[in-house]
Amino acid sequence: MNKNKAPNKWLFLIPIINFSFIFFSFYANHNLKTAILSTFVTWAFYVLCIPAFHGKIVLGLPYKIITGKILKYPELIAWPMALIFSIYSVIFLENIYFCSMLNHMFYVILTNPWPYWIALLVSAFATFYRFIIGYQNFFYNKYLHYILRFILILFSILILSYLSYNEFIILLNVSG
DSSP states (O other): OHHHHHHHHHHTHHHHHHHHHHHHHHHHHSOHHHHHHHHHHHHHHHHHHOTTOSSIIIIIHHHHHHHSSOOSOTHHHHHHHHHHHHHHHHHHOGGGGGSSHHHHHHHHHHHOHHHHHHHHHHHHHHHTHHHHHOHHHHHHTHHHHHHHHHHHHHHHHHHHHHHHHHHHHHHHTOOO
16 A cells, blocks of 8 residues: 555655746746746745645645654645735835746736636635635535535636636737
């Protein structure tokens, strides 16, 4: 049984490798400070706008390696960190959002409450779904809640895709 679980542990390294790739791609085009800040903006985008990305890998894995304990509620750490960093960077580091198209789209989402904050609200609901219905109630009907959470995640990603379509068309300068 341990042989089957061992390859799954290596899958947790994929997001860390992806963020390393994002950092070095920013670093190739900009200085070190801009690369670090742009990587954090990209991380904040994934945390705030995609409900499946709630911090178990980026925060939980290093915590487990360092302390040997499992981080029980990483979303309670990742969401406030991402939200505070996003608010701070929109106010004081606005030029960071123009380093890549994804970061610029995140800037548009943060600065235009209607209709883009719908994606943030649905993502927040899907991320904190387990806390909203109660942690004990979540495990009574486990499969129903997993299916409902999957539907919420899918719905959130579809809303984000639909709302960001026009922004990508404008950013890519495509005339129709």
